[in-house]
Amino acid sequence: MAGTKSRSSGNGKAGSPLLGKYELGPLLGRGTFAKVYRARCLAGGDPVAVKVLDKPELTATGMAARVLREVSAMRRLRHPNVLRLHEVLATRSKVYLVMELAPGGDLLSRLASLPTRRLPEHAARRVFAQLVSALVYSHARGVFHRDVKPQNVLLDAAGNLKVSDFGLAALLPPTAGGSPRDAAAEDDGRSGLLLNTACGTPAFTAPEVLRRKAYDGAKADAWSCGVILFVLLAGHLPFDDANIADMCRKAHRREYSVPSWVSPPARRLVSRLLDPNPATRLAVAELASHPWFKRSLSVDSQLGGLMGGQAERELAFQVPAALNAFDIISMSPGLDLSGLFVESRHAREKRFMTTASPEETVERLGQAGTKLGYFMVGKKGVERLPLGGLTGMVAMSMEMAEVSPELMLVELTLEGGDDDEVEEFGWEELRVELGDVVTAWHVCDEG
Structure with a gap:
């Protein structure tokens, strides 16, 4: 489901409506940076759990990266024994993770x-x-x-x-x-x-x-x-x-x-x-x-136990198939929290399809960076960027996922830089530099 960034109020207190979508119920638990409430979907009445996080506190303590990592991981996974992330909502001061309810405790x-x-x-x-x-x-x-x-x-x-x-x-x-x-x-x-x-x-x-x-x-x-x-x-x-x-x-x-x-x-x-x-x-x-x-x-x-006789599914050690169309949709910007901790995104993301090898794609992106003024960083490099970016410097991170044995989905994200630098970034110039590496160029929703 798509996440939503909204300027509407949502105080995150039990008994109050949350952005017109959920009614918060009793507090289920609390941690250092989060409170978890039982909630009800106003549209269908289904029970969910809502984790409420304070955005300024996350930013000040450097915990925002952990939230981003949690959402990035959960959006990849759709398994009966993995807690499901339904939706991500945000206001200026709060981030809300709407998740599957697990009333049995830990x-x-x-x-x-x-x-x-x-x-x-x-x-x-x-x-x-x-x-x-x-x-x-x-x-x-x-x-x-x-x-x-x-x-x-x-x-x-x-x-x-x-x-x-x-x-x-x-x-x-x-x-x-x-x-x-x-x-x-x-x-x-x-x-x-x-x-x-x-x-x-x-x-x-x-x-x-x-x-x-x-x-x-x-x-x-x-x-x-x-x-x-x-x-x-x-x-x-x-x-x-x-x-x-x-x-x-x-x-x-x-x-x-x-x-x-x-x-x-x-x-x-x-x-x-x-x-x-x-x-x-x-x-x-x-x-x-x-x-x-x-x-x-x-x-x-037949002997019973904690699981109540769930006998057939537990040993289904299923290995997932390559990404299908539904998986690609789930990776849309709606579930990407990277924009929740800054007020403007200004076309920070693009995706494209390629039949080139990962090595060739990385090499061509590096060559383009030399001409267009950005540098490539790996996962660790991205994590070391201060939240909000490095003024005067723009880095680009990349993630790849296999759609089929011959086709890869490439997601590019600009890290750092101020809004003017990001606004002026030459995405079209990058597409031209990549040439035949790009099979299909996808313009992400922005804002």
């Missing part, structure tokens, strides 16, 4: 409410299968969560999992044809897709991330899955130490003890996931073939 609270603080193995299998299904899909879409933990796994009214909070996610181009990347190619560094930012919650974070080494985002998420699986089965953390250095040493030495009630196949799976060597650690995409998952869930579903 997984940590659900486990804490159980007498043993853990699940029977058949129930843990179903819970874990849904988590893995969501992450397999996310990774194939180029989204690596980097903060997978029970607090970020929500439950809907039926008890189904919804992975949430993508504020620390790393975004890379979706894999060709929607299939997972070759993990070996990433691990040796030749692909240039390794990550460097140390982030996440220490008790659930892979040791290579805590040691601030370059790491594979998919393998880091796999470690977090191992910790969650251990918690589901044992009722406590495998590594729990206030001293992060000591905790990291314990992880490297595999100093944890699996309770006696855990079955041998589950023990072996935990061991494969909590492998301190990312090169030999089991990848999330490989979990479907593990013997622990091959046990018939139709038998498990």
Whole structure:
């Protein structure tokens, strides 16, 4: 759904209408920079959750980049076990993320409410299968969560999992044809897709991330899955130490003890996931073939459990196909928050289709930049630009997504620069410089 930028008032308080579209209900929770309300869509009456963020506070604290990252990640994902972002709204002072409602709370609270603080193995299998299904899909879409933990796994009214909070996610181009990347190619560094930012919650974070080494985002998420699986089965953390250095040493030495009630196949799976060597650690995409998952869930579903007998869908480790027309529409400027923190956009974005290779496209954009006065930046370069831009300097960032094996969608965004510089930017000159690299040039909606 398209996002909306509006100058209408919306105070973000319970019981008040929000921009004529939603009626805010009770407060569900609050964080440092956000409040989450239950709300009702005035058009259809459907329940939703609305996260209300204070724009000046986000700008002053530098947290706006995290919000942008969260929206960019969620707009790529459309999966039954990923919390859905419906719409983005904004006023001069507030940003509103309208999301799917997950009234069941988070997984940590659900486990804490159980007498043993853990699940029977058949129930843990179903819970874990849904988590893995969501992450397999996310990774194939180029989204690596980097903060997978029970607090970020929500439950809907039926008890189904919804992975949430993508504020620390790393975004890379979706894999060709929607299939997972070759993990070996990433691990040796030749692909240039390794990550460097140390982030996440220490008790659930892979040791290579805590040691601030370059790491594979998919393998880091796999470690977090191992910790969650251990918690589901044992009722406590495998590594729990206030001293992060000591905790990291314990992880490297595999100093944890699996309770006696855990079955041998589950023990072996935990061991494969909590492998301190990312090169030999089991990848999330490989979990479907593990013997622990091959046990018939139709038998498990008769036993009941947290998920209420959802037996068939949990093991649908579906890899998404290449982008279709609906996906391209979802990437329209309506869901792009980059303009919500500045008052004018002045044609900052353009998109075009190309049959050229990514390498050729980047080379031609770089050559054009030399003539037209901008410089190309990667993801990290964009993140380092101060919010609001660098006066007197204009940078261009680029994202690519595969539409078909022969066709790529390229999105160009101007970063920095004042309004006059952006207004005068020569998009038509750029199109001419790119020549036959451009198959179809798309003019984005502006304003």
